[in-house]
Amino acid sequence: MEDCGGVAAGGGGKKPFQLTRSLTYHHHQGHRPAASAARWRRQQLADEPRAQRPQAVVLYTTSLRGVRRTFADCTAVRAILRGFRVAVDERDVSMDAALRRELQALLAARGRAFALPQLFIGGRLVGGADEVRQLNETGQLRRLLDGAAGQDPAFVCDACGGVRFVPCTGCGGGRKVFVEEEDRVVRCGECNENGLVRCANCCS
Numbered sequence: 001m002e003d004c005g006g007v008a009a010g011g012g013g014k015k016p017f018q019l020t021r022s023l024t025y026h027h028h029q030g031h032r033p034a035a036s037a038a039r040w041r042r043q044q045l046a047d048e049p050r051a052q053r054p055q056a057v058v059l060y061t062t063s064l065r066g067v068r069r070t071f072a073d074c075t076a077v078r079a080i081l082r083g084f085r086v087a088v089d090e091r092d093v094s095m096d097a098a099l100r101r102e103l104q105a106l107l108a109a110r111g112r113a114f115a116l117p118q119l120f121i122g123g124r125l126v127g128g129a130d131e132v133r134q135l136n137e138t139g140q141l142r143r144l145l146d147g148a149a150g151q152d153p154a155f156v157c158d159a160c161g162g163v164r165f166v167p168c169t170g171c172g173g174g175r176k177v178f179v180e181e182e183d184r185v186v187r188c189g190e191c192n193e194n195g196l197v198r199c200a201n202c203c204s
């Protein structure tokens, strides 16, 4: 304990690394020095090991209860992910037609039919509820989520209360704004069909 304190104080805040030597060493192995230096710096700045390889976890869901099976599947996948204590960018397509189109395009590009929920990890399609359940049972899901950013499952965003959308400040949620130069009311360009915008506090 005392030894560690002494070293830290003597370092004057500087980390005892040898960047130049490390880059020279890797150069002949075909690494790109600039890219690996940048990555290396980010790793040094990261407080937690998990933050070194941030893998975005994106879950498309719906909060509409119209189709009971779909709603239950969304709840089930959400619960499974919560168990891993990772940050999930949940995209509720019933709140925003643009999110629905986004998922439609992602699935169409992969030759898949539209279905909910759908999980993506690091930009790769993992699949729907059946796939997620199966991967969870075989332990593969844990490996896929290895590089994901951590988050306390009890976290609730102050700004949106966990809804992930907030009323548009541009139009107050009314979806119409008055343009003085044109002397007319136009559709607000900031928000979606429900007068909402994605919560900047908890969504990327």
Ligand SMILES: [Zn+2]
Binding pocket: 168, 169, 170, 171, 172, 173, 174, 175, 176, 188, 189, 190, 191, 192, 195
């Ligand atoms: Zn608006």
Ligand SMILES: [Zn+2]
Binding pocket: 157, 158, 159, 160, 161, 162, 163, 164, 165, 199, 200, 201, 202, 203
């Ligand atoms: Zn939020």
